[in-house]
Amino acid sequence: xxxxxxxxxxxxINYKSSELFFLIEYSIDIYxxxxxxxxxxxxVEDWYYEWDFRNYYPNIYTHGFHQYPAxxxxxxxxxxxxxxxxxxxxxxxxxxxxxxxxxxxMLLNRKSAIGIELNPFACFMAKVKTxxxxxxxxKKVIYIIKNEFYQIKNFPIHNFYNxxxxxxxxxxxxxxxxxxxxxxxxxxxxxDFFLLCMSEVVRRVSLTNHNGFKLHRDKEKIKDDFNPxxxxxxxxxxxxxxxxxxxxxxxxxNSSTKIQIILGDSRKKQNIESNSVDFILTSPPYGDSRTTxxxxxxxxxxxxxxxxxxxxxxxxxxxxxxxxxxxxxxxVLEYSKTLKLQYNEIKSKDHKRAEEVLSFxxxxxxxxxxxxxxxxxxxxxxxxxxxxxxxxxxxxxxxIISELSEKxxxxxxxxxxxxxxxxxxxxxxxxxxIKGELSxxxxxxxxxxxRKM
Numbered sequence: 001x002x003x004x005x006x007x008x009x010x011x012x013i014n015y016k017s018s019e020l021f022f023l024i025e026y027s028i029d030i031y032x033x034x035x036x037x038x039x040x041x042x043x044v045e046d047w048y049y050e051w052d053f054r055n056y057y058p059n060i061y062t063h064g065f066h067q068y069p070a071x072x073x074x075x076x077x078x079x080x081x082x083x084x085x086x087x088x089x090x091x092x093x094x095x096x097x098x099x100x101x102x103x104x105x106m107l108l109n110r111k112s113a114i115g116i117e118l119n120p121f122a123c124f125m126a127k128v129k130t131x132x133x134x135x136x137x138x139k140k141v142i143y144i145i146k147n148e149f150y151q152i153k154n155f156p157i158h159n160f161y162n163x164x165x166x167x168x169x170x171x172x173x174x175x176x177x178x179x180x181x182x183x184x185x186x187x188x189x190x191x192d193f194f195l196l197c198m199s200e201v202v203r204r205v206s207l208t209n210h211n212g213f214k215l216h217r218d219k220e221k222i223k224d225d226f227n228p229x230x231x232x233x234x235x236x237x238x239x240x241x242x243x244x245x246x247x248x249x250x251x252x253x254n255s256s257t258k259i260q261i262i263l264g265d266s267r268k269k270q271n272i273e274s275n276s277v278d279f280i281l282t283s284p285p286y287g288d289s290r291t292t293x294x295x296x297x298x299x300x301x302x303x304x305x306x307x308x309x310x311x312x313x314x315x316x317x318x319x320x321x322x323x324x325x326x327x328x329x330x331x332v333l334e335y336s337k338t339l340k341l342q343y344n345e346i347k348s349k350d351h352k353r354a355e356e357v358l359s360f361x362x363x364x365x366x367x368x369x370x371x372x373x374x375x376x377x378x379x380x381x382x383x384x385x386x387x388x389x390x391x392x393x394x395x396x397x398x399x400i401i402s403e404l405s406e407k408x409x410x411x412x413x414x415x416x417x418x419x420x421x422x423x424x425x426x427x428x429x430x431x432x433x434i435k436g437e438l439s440x441x442x443x444x445x446x447x448x449x450x451r452k453m
Contacts, residue, residue: 093116296317
């Protein structure tokens, strides 16, 4: 059985690729340009060692606009983009999430940054976060919204399935009023900016429990004394986001980065030219979203207030491992001895759970195949992943990805590890999806460096 043995001594690291070592050594001086938001390695050994970023605040620039499950840390993305890209580089994040890699690519003025994401709410969020808007314009618009909010009398009451279960009546009225006012803003970029602000308010004033990312009602909020002021929260969030936009707007004023956001499936070939990408940086899901991070459940209420799109209910089934795959893909068991061993160990305890785990890795393998097609020869693909526990089996996703990738003709250069400090994740999850059965979530992440051969 595998155990969680992720500690390592940096002085004893076996640098598997001298090319990687010299690439990092050559790049160290670049970090002297960094502002105080970002980490500056002292030397190559320090570069290899420091990945926790304990003393750095993640919600800088537009990264801080909105919560999102297991958000990529900007300092981590920035550190890697500095080494593996320059201003002529095309960057891809094939599990884009809320857009961290794209934002950092803009701040560094890379040629192009592409994101692939199946969650429409995440795509919306990434679009807003990568669209610079003059903050002075936003300050004028929030003033107009405020005046309208306290004057408007006639407006439609928004409705969607089970809305009364998740919101009290006064908050439904006030959110409906706010939504109607924002909908009249002619400029779509400004309108979307304020809709995203409203989305954060939706989370705050709902009856949901925010200790995790699955939808549960909070017993304390059901009580009569929970009566949050919708506009007070909206103004608070808007002012914060305008301030963050101000920092971002002037930083990217001279940036010419082309942003391309693809609402699509990373397992399938998208409209990206083969052998065109200079660097892929991503953080794929850690496992099936039913028992780890439920991206669809997190997005459901916000997206229904923004777009009233019920397809969001089916999102978690569409993500990696969302459906059991019976008919294809089981050859991956022959590609990874680690996966085969751990699959059989889980299968001896719970056949259905083993098939769910295997389906996730089949899907992940398909995404590795498409990534290989996009990437230029000799270029790097870095994945930040976590090792989860299923039925008492500590799944070595780091080793499984390494073995699957080498079957495709990637070379694993090195795997580093970081403590999870800044990602917002529940402290415990339900590995069996049975009420009351809990397990600690991941405390470490793997940083897997692959190179296309």
